[in-house]
Structures are given as C-alpha cells and as structure tokens.
Amino acid sequence: MTRYKTIFTILIFSVLLLFIILLVVGPVTIPIDSFWDILFDNNSVPKSWKAIFWEIRFPKTVTAFMAGAALAVSGLIMQTYFGNPLAGPFILGVHSGASLGVAFWIMATGVAGLILPEIFHDMGLILFAVLGSSLVLFLLLFLSRKIPGKLVLLVMGLVFGHMAGGIINILVSISSADKIRTFLLWNLGSFQRVTGNQLVIFTLVILLGLIISIFLIKHLNLLLLGEHYARTSGMNVERLKIFFILLTALLSGTVTAFCGPIAFVGIITPHMLRRWILSNNHSFLLPGCMLLGGCMAMFAEFVSNFFGTVTIPINAVMGLIGAPVIFLFLWKRKIVEES
Amino acid sequence: MNMMRPILTAKELAIGYGKTEKGCILRGLNFDIYPGDMICLMGHNGCGKTTLLRTISRLTSPIHGQIKIRDRNIFEYGSNEFAGLLSVVLTDKIDMINMSVFEVVALGRYPHTNMWGKLTRTDKKIIMDSLEILGIVDLAGNQMEELSDGQRQKVFVARSLAQDTPILLLDEPTTYLDLPGKLEILRLLGKIVREKKVAVLFSSHDWQLVLEMVGWIWLVGGDNKLRVGVPEDLILSGDFENCFRHDKFIFNRQTALFQERKEQMNHVCLCGNDEDGIIWTGHALKKENFMIDEMHKNDSPLIYVNSSKQGCVWILKKNGAEKTLNSIEDLLVNLKTR
Numbered sequence: 235m236t237r238y239k240t241i242f243t244i245l246i247f248s249v250l251l252l253f254i255i256l257l258v259v260g261p262v263t264i265p266i267d268s269f270w271d272i273l274f275d276n277n278s279v280p281k282s283w284k285a286i287f288w289e290i291r292f293p294k295t296v297t298a299f300m301a302g303a304a305l306a307v308s309g310l311i312m313q314t315y316f317g318n319p320l321a322g323p324f325i326l327g328v329h330s331g332a333s334l335g336v337a338f339w340i341m342a343t344g345v346a347g348l349i350l351p352e353i354f355h356d357m358g359l360i361l362f363a364v365l366g367s368s369l370v371l372f373l374l375l376f377l378s379r380k381i382p383g384k385l386v387l388l389v390m391g392l393v394f395g396h397m398a399g400g401i402i403n404i405l406v407s408i409s410s411a412d413k414i415r416t417f418l419l420w421n422l423g424s425f426q427r428v429t430g431n432q433l434v435i436f437t438l439v440i441l442l443g444l445i446i447s448i449f450l451i452k453h454l455n456l457l458l459l460g461e462h463y464a465r466t467s468g469m470n471v472e473r474l475k476i477f478f479i480l481l482t483a484l485l486s487g488t489v490t491a492f493c494g495p496i497a498f499v500g501i502i503t504p505h506m507l508r509r510w511i512l513s514n515n516h517s518f519l520l521p522g523c524m525l526l527g528g529c530m531a532m533f534a535e536f537v538s539n540f541f542g543t544v545t546i547p548i549n550a551v552m553g554l555i556g557a558p559v560i561f562l563f564l565w566k567r568k569i570v571e572e573s
Numbered sequence: 574m575n576m577m578r579p580i581l582t583a584k585e586l587a588i589g590y591g592k593t594e595k596g597c598i599l600r601g602l603n604f605d606i607y608p609g610d611m612i613c614l615m616g617h618n619g620c621g622k623t624t625l626l627r628t629i630s631r632l633t634s635p636i637h638g639q640i641k642i643r644d645r646n647i648f649e650y651g652s653n654e655f656a657g658l659l660s661v662v663l664t665d666k667i668d669m670i671n672m673s674v675f676e677v678v679a680l681g682r683y684p685h686t687n688m689w690g691k692l693t694r695t696d697k698k699i700i701m702d703s704l705e706i707l708g709i710v711d712l713a714g715n716q717m718e719e720l721s722d723g724q725r726q727k728v729f730v731a732r733s734l735a736q737d738t739p740i741l742l743l744d745e746p747t748t749y750l751d752l753p754g755k756l757e758i759l760r761l762l763g764k765i766v767r768e769k770k771v772a773v774l775f776s777s778h779d780w781q782l783v784l785e786m787v788g789w790i791w792l793v794g795g796d797n798k799l800r801v802g803v804p805e806d807l808i809l810s811g812d813f814e815n816c817f818r819h820d821k822f823i824f825n826r827q828t829a830l831f832q833e834r835k836e837q838m839n840h841v842c843l844c845g846n847d848e849d850g851i852i853w854t855g856h857a858l859k860k861e862n863f864m865i866d867e868m869h870k871n872d873s874p875l876i877y878v879n880s881s882k883q884g885c886v887w888i889l890k891k892n893g894a895e896k897t898l899n900s901i902e903d904l905l906v907n908l909k910t911r
Contacts, residue, residue, distance in 0.1 A: 452690030456683050458672065460665050466630050467736060468656025468684030512716075514671040517690075 238518055241511055245525040249299065252532040256295040260539060262286055290426070293433045298425040298535040299528035300440040301489045302499050306527025307447050308482040309500030310519060314454045315478050316378070320388060322501030323486035326374060327391035328367040329497075330398035332490035335366025337417055341405040344413035356432055360439070363491030368483040370394050375479055423494035423548040425535050436492050443485040444524060450478070454516040496531070497549050498556030503527040506559070579605035580739055580772055581629070586638035588621060588628045597636050598624055602799050604791070606774060608739060611766040613783045614776040616793030617817055622776040623664070626744050629774075630661045642740070656684035660736035662729050662743040669717040674728050677717060678703055681735030703734040706768060707761055723754035727761070734765065741765070743775035747782070755779055759786045784829055792816055838864035841908070845878025850885050854878055857901045863908070874908060 258264055264272070264283050271279045272287050305323060312321040323329055339362040343355070373394065378387055406414050420427075428436050453474055456464045465471050489496060507522045508514065534551045582605045590596035598621035606612065614622050627633040629640055631647055640647045642658050650658065660681065669677060681703070682696045692700070704710045707727045712720065720728065726746060733741055746762070747755040759782055766773050774791075777783055783790065784804050792800045792807055794816045800807060807813045814824040822831040841863045845851050854876065855865055869875055874891040887898045889907055898904045 449688060452683065452686065452688065455676075455690065456680055458669065459667055459677075459680060462632055462663050462665055463661075463667070463680075465632060465652075466656065466659070466661045466663075467680065468653040470652040508671060512671050514669075515676055 238511065238513075242522070242525070245522065245529065248529050249525055249532075252529055252536065253295055253299070256298070256532055256536060257287065257291045259536070260286070260291065261542065264291070289429060293429045294426045294535060295532065296433065296437060297428040297493065298531040300437055301425060301493050301496060302503075302527040302529065302531025302534075303524040304440045304443060304485040304489050304527070305496060305500040306503035306523040306530070307444060307520060308485040309502075309527075310504040310516075310523045311447065311450065311454065311478055311482050312500075313504055314457050314516070315475075316387065317457075317460065318388065319505065320501065322498075323367070323482070323490075324495070324497050324500060325388060325391055327370045327394035327398070328483065328486050329490055329495040330395035331366040331368070331370030332363040332487050333366065333421065333495055334398040334401055335362035335364070335369075335487075336420060336491060337402045337405050338362055338366075340417050340420070341409040341413050344409055356435065360435070360488055360491045364483055364487035366398075367487035367490065368480065370398070371479045371483050375475060420494045423496050423552075425493055425531065425548065428492050432492065436488065439488050440485065443481060443488070446481055447485075447520060450474075450481070451516045451520055454520070458514055493548075495549070496552060498552045498559075499527055499530050499534075502556055502559050503530055577607050579607050581606040581640065581642050583629075583640045584638055586628070586640060587636040588624050588633070589636055590624070590633075592634065592636065594636065599793065599797055599799065600636075602638070604799065604801065606740065606772045608772050609766060609770050610772045610774070610789065611763060611787060612772075612774045613787045613790045614774060614793070615778070615780065615783065615790055615816075616776075617795070620793040620797070622793065623744055626661070626742050626774070626776060630659060630742055631655060653684040656736060656738070658738050659740040659742065660733035660738040661741075662726075662733050662746055664744045664748065667729075669725075672717050673713070674704070674709065674715050674717065674720070675700065675713040677728055678713075678731045678735050681732040681737075684736065699737055700735050703731040706734060706765060707731045721754075723750050723757065726750060726754070726758060730758070730761065730765075734769070739771050741771050741773045743773070745776050745778065747777050747779050755782055756786075759783075780829070832859065835862050835864075838862060840864050840866050840870060840873040842866050842869040842873055842875045843878070844876070845880070847878050847880030847885060850878040850880055854887070854901055854904070857905060858908075861905055861909070876904065 254266060257269070258266060262282070264287060268279045268283065270276075272284055275284070308328075309322040312323065312326060313319055315321075316326075336359060339358050343358070370391070374387060374391060377390055381387060381390075406417065409417075453464075453469060456467055456469055459467070461471060486500065503523050503526050504519065507519060507526050511518055511522060513519070534548055534555065537551045537555075538546045538548050583602055586602040587594075587597050587600035588602070589598040602625070614625065616622050624633060628635050629647075634648075642650070647655065647659075678700050679692060679696070682692060682700065683690070686692065686696060701710065701713075704713055707730055709724065709727050709731065712724060712728075717725065717728070726749075730743070730746065733743075743762070746758050750758065759779075762773050762775065763786065765771060788803060790802065790804050790807065792802075792812060794800055794812060795818060796815075800812050802810075802812075804813075808826060808829055813829070814826075817824075817831065819831070821834055823834050824831055839862060841858060843851060843855055843858065843865050845854075858865060866873065874889060877888040877890075879886050879888055884899075887901070887904045889896045889898060889904060891908070896907060898907060
C-alpha cells in the first residue's frame with residue numbers, strides 16, 4: 235500500500251510541477267509570485283502578462299493535461315478490453331477514423347460553401363470526430379466477434395487507417411487551399427488551439443468521460459480474466475461492450491477533434507504505469523493513467539516550446555520520445571519470452 | 574438423495590456448435606444434479622464434454638431442449654443473478670501477471686459487490702474462507718506469476734468458490750498438473766462438496782484417479798449417449814470399455830487399464846518369494862510381449878525373483894543355463910537375446 239501511496243504522491247507532485255512550469259516558462263517568463271495577482275486581477279502586474287496567462291498559457295496547460303489523461307485512459311480501456319498490450323487509439327485506427335470525420339467536416343462545409351458560426355463549427359468538429367472514431371471502433375468490434383485472433387484485429391485497425399487516409403487524400407485534393415491548411419495544421423497536433431469557450435466544452439466533455447471511466451474499474455478488472463470468465467461471473471458483456479466503445483470513442487475522439495491526432499500517449503502510458511506500479515488492478519491503473527498521461531502530454535508541450543521561437547509539433551515530440559519507449563518495451567518483452 | 578429436489582435439471586437437451594441440427598454433438602440428454610453431488614464427466618476427446626459444460630454455464634446456447642436451475646430456465650436469469658447460482662473454472666489459459674492471489678480471488682465477488690466493486694467485510698471473509706478451503710491462505714499476497722501450475726489452478730478454484738454459488742463447474746481441472754497436483758485438486762473438490770454442500774460437475778481424462786476418488790460419473794459413450802452411474806458399475810457393464818474402444822488396445826477389467834494388444838506372445842514362467850517383485854517384473858514383461866504362465870513348460874524360460882536382505886535378484890533359467898541378474902533391465906536384455 236505504501237508503494238502505491240509513494241507513486242501517487244510522485245505523480246500528483248509531477249502534475250503540479252509541470253502545470254506551474256508550463257504557466258511560467260515561455261517567450262515571456264511570468265514569475266510564480268505574480269500568479270496570485272493575476273488570479274485576482276490585481277493591477278500590479280502588466281496587462282500583457284494577464285493576457286498571456288489567460289489566453290495562452292492556462293488554456294494550453296489545461297488542454298495538455300486533459301488530452302493526455304483522456305488518451306491514456308482510453309488506451310488503457312482498449313488494452314484491457316481487447317486483451318492486447320499493443321491496443322491504443324492510434325494503432326487501432328481510431329485516430330484515423332476521427333481524422334476522417336474532421337476532414338469530412340472541414341472540407342465538406344467548405345465544398346458546400348457553408349459559413350457557420352464558430353460555436354456551431356466546433357460542435358460539428360467534435361461530433362464528426364467522435365462519429366469517425368466510433369465508426370472504426372464499431373467495425374473493429376464487429377470483426378472481433380468474427381475473428382478470434384487479436385493480432386489480426388490490430389492489422390485490421392491499420393487497414394482501416396489506410397482506408398481512411400485514402401478518403402482523406404481525395405477530400406484534400408478537391409478542397410480549397412485554406413481548408414487544406416486548416417486540416418493539415420489540425421493534423422500536426424497541438425494543445426494551443428483550444429481557447430475560450432472551446433476550452434470549457436473540451437474540459438467538460440473530457441471530465442465527463444473520465445468520471446464515467448471510474449465506474450468501469452470493477453468491470454475492467456474482471457475483463458483481465460478474459461471474456462468467458464467475465465460472462466460467467468455476471469458481466470453483461472454485450473451492454474458493457476457498447477459502453478466501452480462509446481467511452482473510448484468519446485475520449486480519444488474529442489481529444490483528436492480539438493488537438494489533432496496525438497500519437498503514442500494512449501498506448502504508452504498504461505505500459506509505463508504497469509511497469510512502475512507492478513499491478514494490473516485498475517483501481518490504481520486508471521487514476522494513475524490520468525495523472526501519468528497528463529504529465530506526458532504536458533511534458534511534450536514543454537519540449538515542443540523549449541527551443542524558443544521554433545515550435546516543434548507535438549507529434550514530432552511524441553514520436554521522438556514515444557517510439558524509443560515502444561521499442562524498449564518490445565525489446566524487453568522479446569527477452570522475457572526467449573528466456 | 575430422492576428426498577432432495579434437484580438444483581439443476583436438463584430435459585431433452587441437444588448441444589453443439591451453432592444453432593442448427595447440423596452442428597449437433599450430443600442430443601437427448603436428460604439429467605439432474607442434486608446439492609452435494611460430485612460428478613465427473615468423462616468421454617473421449619471431442620465427445621462434447623466442454624460443450625456440455627459451456628452450455629450449462631450459458632456460454633453456448635443449446636440447440637434445443639432446456640436447462641433449469643431451481644425450476645427456472647437458465648436463460649430467464651439476469652447476468653448477475655445467474656452468476657450467483659453457477660460458477661466455472663475454465664481451461665482458458667489466462668496470462669495473469671501483476672495481480673495478487675487475493676485480487677484474483679476477489680474477482681469472484683463481482684456479482685455481489687456494488688458498482689464500485691468495493692469489498693465489504695463479508696466479501697473479505699468469503700475470499701479468505703475460499704483461500705482457506707484450498708489451503709492457500711499463505712499465498713494471498715503473492716503475485717500470480719510466482720505460482721506453479723497447481724497453485725494457479727487452486728487460485729482459480731478459489732475464485733469460483735468466492736463467487737459463492739450452489740453449483741460449481743470445472744472443465745478439466747486436473748489437466749497440465751503433475752500427479753500430486755491432480756490428486757490434490759480432486760481431494761479439494763471432495764472437500765468443497767462436503768463442507769460447502771455445493772454441487773460439483775467437472776470433466777476429466779484422469780480415469781485412474783477418478784476411479785479412486787469419485788463416486789458418480791457421467792460417461793459420454795461412443796454412441797454419443799450419456800450414461801450415468803457409479804464408475805465400478807460402468808466398468809462391469811462394459812460401457813467404459815465401449816466408450817474408449819481402440820483396435821490396438823484391450824481393456825483389463827481387473828485393473829481398469831487399457832493395454833496394448835499383443836500379436837505374438839512368448840511364454841515365460843514367473844515365480845519367487847517377493848510379492849512386489851513379481852508384480853512389477855510381470856508388469857515389465859507384459860510390455861515386452863511376454864505371456865506369463867502359472868505352470869512351467871519345458872521349453873519356456875523360468876524366472877525366479879529372489880528377495881533377501883541384500884536386495885532383489887532375478888534368477889533366469891533359459892535353454893538349460895542359469896543366470897543371476899541384478900535388475901529387471903538386465904533380465905529383459907537376457908530374455909530377448911536368444
């Protein structure tokens with residue numbers, strides 16, 4: 235028990251630390267001791283600090299944390315549900331589905347010549363991203379009943395990804411330059427686009443998803459025994475299956491809608507945590523994933539802005555940090571299997 | 574037995590794969606299970622043992638007919654309600670790592686806990702009692718990957734026990750275990766039946782052990798009919814022999830063992846002053862195509878097992894010559910060289 239307490243203390247401390255670092259560090263440094271004045275709108279601090287704080291730093295920090303937490307939790311749920319350590323929103327093609335939805339929304343409104351109010355445009359973005367990711371997950375779900383091998387399922391996810399990519403390419407080729415630009419920027423991944431009202435919607439939707447996920451802990455633990463044991467122990471697998479799918483689609487779909495397809499956090503965080511916490515009990519894993527996923531995303535955001543004027547895209551950072559971790563994981567696993 | 578009401582009954586049950594007659598494996602099954610029954614389900618590979626267990630536990634739908642638990646069709650129960658009546662131990666190889674034994678056994682409380690899965694004091698007591706019955710209380714804090722196959726099997730039985738159901742089904746619980754492991758699981762099942770008054774139905778291929786430890790078997794015969802009875806009756810009636818009939822083997826009714834059918838027999842005469850020595854020498858000789866005669870014939874070799882304080886020796890008289898040998902191995906070598 236003390237081990238878990240230590241790990242959670244470290245995690246919470248890291249979250250707070252990264253939160254503060256992200257608020258302080260940037261082209262303009264905002265010292266910590268001025269936070270109080272900014273929060274309570276005292277006039278003793280420069281106006282520009284307030285603007286930077288409320289319009290850039292705070293939204294991107296919250297977004298990064300929420301996005302990381304949501305992706306990690308949806309990755310965890312998928313890994314447990316599919317019983318496959320390599321499942322995750324990116325690899326299972328859920329991101330591609332969301333991309334397709336977003337591409338469709340951005341380009342289709344462009345092609346139809348619609349000019350929508352911003353709030354309506356954003357709602358549509360979320361809706362289509364969630365629809366796209368749900369579509370892929372439901373297809374995978376359908377196939378998972380026909381195909382017993384879970385490895386095939388991963389390959390299927392990749393196949394869907396390529397199909398979605400193909401359709402996106404067609405959409406891009408028939409769209410106007412500014413729509414393409416909007417889409418490509420979205421595709422790079424960024425935590426800095428969510429501001430104002432969007433931040434409120436984003437935060438509320440993710441919070442809702444995370445809260446719902448807490449109610450799944452008991453079921454996720456039982457699923458570790460496999461579907462047959464789950465059924466005979468009283469799980470209503472059919473009903474929960476839809477629940478799992480909708481929730482992961484909501485979480486990863488919403489993040490993808492607002493921040494673009496963010497790679498690796500979803501698949502890596504659960505593994506790192508399992509190795510660290512040495513438990514598969516979701517009572518620890520699920521809240522741990524929220525914190526660790528949040529940390530990873532905030533750290534990526536920090537690195538992406540670290541080189542001053544040059545902003546490295548989040549996905550570039552994720553790739554450079556994430557890929558070696560996956561490699562190490564597979565390498566270690568290979569060694570374990572051989573011994 | 575007859576005063577009690579059966580807890581589970583099946584009427585004109587047909588089982589198999591899919592929903593049509595085409596996939597039917599077994600049909601016309603009628604059976605009752607009473608509280609406190611310990612039943613072993615036997616039959617050759619692919620005869621439908623696993624399918625029957627899966628059908629009873631609702632993992633597969635019956636093709637027709639129905640199964641009732643407490644006079645109600647099993648499909649009328651809700652998921653949780655049914656999980657309170659029947660628990661299973663499956664053959665699925667579960668790759669459990671980073672979970673403690675206690676946590677795995679606690680999963681058996683799933684149908685009884687609230688939406689958070691919080692374990693109450695009662696839940697914890699039931700989990701500890703389950704560990705206690707299987708004698709693995711001291712393993713409670715161990716991680717699953719540290720356990721041997723036998724211990725893991727006990728953990729899964731304890732998990733089912735923690736589900737606290739009047740019926741317990743186990744699919745080949747003794748497979749993959751070494752001999753002491755098999756005996757231990759069967760002993761524990763007997764203990765569970767006695768102490769918990771639950772009905773246990775399990776499948777097994779370990780005929781010899783079942784014969785020693787189980788009083789009631791269901792035998793799926795070669796004709797795909799289910800025969801029910803005391804194992805000894807099924808041996809005498811020839812049902813057991815028919816079930817596992819094989820051209821190359823003959824069934825020995827005295828030992829309930831299948832032995833290889835021998836084409837050509839060489840005769841030997843075996844005698845001696847040591848009971849065990851004679852039995853095992855005979856055992857080895859039979860495997861090597863020798864027929865053992867009670868009376869000595871002129872032309873056949875004579876073996877005398879002589880046991881003394883110095884140990885056991887075998888005196889072999891063959892073709893007029895006499896040799897003293899120190900092991901059955903030497904004896905066989907000498908017998909085979911002409």
